[in-house]
Amino acid sequence: MSFKLSPEYALLGILMRGPKHGYEVHSYFSSEMSQFWHLSMSQVYALLKRMEKNGMVVSRKELQEKRPAKKIFSITQAGKDRFLDWAYSPVKHVRDLRIEFMAKLFFIKELKLKGVSGIIDKQIGVLQEKLDVTRNSKERTADEFQAALHSFKIAQTTSALDWLNQCKIYFYEN
Amino acid sequence: MSFKLSPEYALLGILMRGPKHGYEVHSYFSSEMSQFWHLSMSQVYALLKRMEKNGMVVSRKELQEKRPAKKIFSITQAGKDRFLDWAYSPVKHVRDLRIEFMAKLFFIKELKLKGVSGIIDKQIGVLQEKLDVTRNSKERTADEFQAALHSFKIAQTTSALDWLNQCKIYFYEN
DNA sequence: GGCCGCATGTAATCTGTTACATGATTCT
DNA sequence: AGAATCATGTAACAGATTACATGCGGCC
Numbered sequence: 358m359s360f361k362l363s364p365e366y367a368l369l370g371i372l373m374r375g376p377k378h379g380y381e382v383h384s385y386f387s388s389e390m391s392q393f394w395h396l397s398m399s400q401v402y403a404l405l406k407r408m409e410k411n412g413m414v415v416s417r418k419e420l421q422e423k424r425p426a427k428k429i430f431s432i433t434q435a436g437k438d439r440f441l442d443w444a445y446s447p448v449k450h451v452r453d454l455r456i457e458f459m460a461k462l463f464f465i466k467e468l469k470l471k472g473v474s475g476i477i478d479k480q481i482g483v484l485q486e487k488l489d490v491t492r493n494s495k496e497r498t499a500d501e502f503q504a505a506l507h508s509f510k511i512a513q514t515t516s517a518l519d520w521l522n523q524c525k526i527y528f529y530e531n
Numbered sequence: 532m533s534f535k536l537s538p539e540y541a542l543l544g545i546l547m548r549g550p551k552h553g554y555e556v557h558s559y560f561s562s563e564m565s566q567f568w569h570l571s572m573s574q575v576y577a578l579l580k581r582m583e584k585n586g587m588v589v590s591r592k593e594l595q596e597k598r599p600a601k602k603i604f605s606i607t608q609a610g611k612d613r614f615l616d617w618a619y620s621p622v623k624h625v626r627d628l629r630i631e632f633m634a635k636l637f638f639i640k641e642l643k644l645k646g647v648s649g650i651i652d653k654q655i656g657v658l659q660e661k662l663d664v665t666r667n668s669k670e671r672t673a674d675e676f677q678a679a680l681h682s683f684k685i686a687q688t689t690s691a692l693d694w695l696n697q698c699k700i701y702f703y704e705n
Numbered sequence: 706g707g708c709c710g711c712a713t714g715t716a717a718t719c720t721g722t723t724a725c726a727t728g729a730t731t732c733t
Numbered sequence: 734a735g736a737a738t739c740a741t742g743t744a745a746c747a748g749a750t751t752a753c754a755t756g757c758g759g760c761c
Contacts, residue, residue: 392677392680393680452626452629454683455626455683455684455687459679459680459683462676462679463676466675466676501640501701501702502636502637502640503566504701505633505636505697505698505701505702506566506567506633508694508697508701509628509629509633509694510629512690512691512693512694513629513687513690513691513694515690516686516687516689516690517686517687519686520679520682520683520686520687523679523682524679527675527678527679528675528679
């Protein structure tokens with residue numbers, strides 16, 4: 358019912374392009390998304406099974422003569438809604454940019470969805486807010502350790518924000 | 532036997548300061564380390580139990596009149612060896628800096644261990660190596676997405692390296 | 706009377722990882 | 734002859750999170 362974790366969203370995204378069976382989903386994942394995300398075959402099968410239980414996908418069997426039957430998964434309307442909802446939401450932490458936010462950008466581009474700059478702006482908003490909070494937090498310079506931790510957070514968030522602003526140029530849409 | 536994951540190292544670090552019971556370990560964790568790491572009470576108990584099974588700690592019971600008996604854990608020699616080994620090793624990924632590397636710095640300072648700049652230099656080496664590899668990787672600018680991903684990695688690693696160089700100043704030791 | 710602090714844990718649930726199991730076809 | 738590709742999964746293990754269960758003492 359719940360699934361807050363993201364791998365299922367990635368699988369939904371792949372199925373947004375059309376029905377596929379488990380092996381195919383994994384191949385796509387490995388060839389197109391491997392630079393920022395990895396999932397084992399077994400996990401793909403397990404996730405698809407769970408997602409079917411949750412009504413995000415449905416499957417039908419396709420018999421083949423010389424090979425085991427394929428189980429072809431299609432995304433349901435509920436799945437589509439869920440996916441789009443996810444795709445246009447910013448992530449909460451800097452640490453989620455590398456995989457989860459990347460995946461959102463990837464699918465928005467891959468599925469030719471509108472509003473890339475919208476989500477980038479939302480993400481900038483979230484991180485800017487975090488940066489302001491960190492800057493104003495009292496634990497600034499209690500000791501060397503606090504100071505180091507503080508400057509790490511500032512540095513990582515600032516560099517993420519710079520990158521997001523660059524992104525708007527990379528993904529410029531008219 | 533194995534434990535590659537880090538929370539147990541944090542608990543070992545806390546016990547390096549002297550024997551403590553579970554509740555106390557958690558209090559220390561919550562008050563001193565909460566800015567960069569969280570562990571629930573239940574998990575502290577579970578981890579200590581596992582660590583005793585692995586010979587990293589030993590426990591003795593201390594009876595109290597009006598309260599439940601305390602179970603006091605002490606670190607073993609094997610535990611100390613393991614901890615120090617961990618504390619002086621750099622982490623492999625930028626994403627491990629915020630929690631795991633921070634914890635190493637925290638304990639090195641807290642336990643007044645020698646060689647802070649040693650581990651910082653090692654960490655700089657690891658990330659510099661990664662940065663060079665990323666810079667030379669062929670997937671540079673295949674498309675907008677690849678380009679964005681590439682520049683994200685460069686940006687985060689570069690900012691981490693700058694921060695590490697700052698750290699050498701924060702933690703300067705004669 | 707109720708909440709907080711002290712002090713212990715177990716059990717259930719969820720998720721991920723690794724290994725195992727099967728078996729035909731096609732490429733080298 | 735052996736490796737890779739196609740195609741499916743289950744089972745065992747490891748780990749984190751959450752909820753549950755217990756109970757006293759002191760404070761407001």
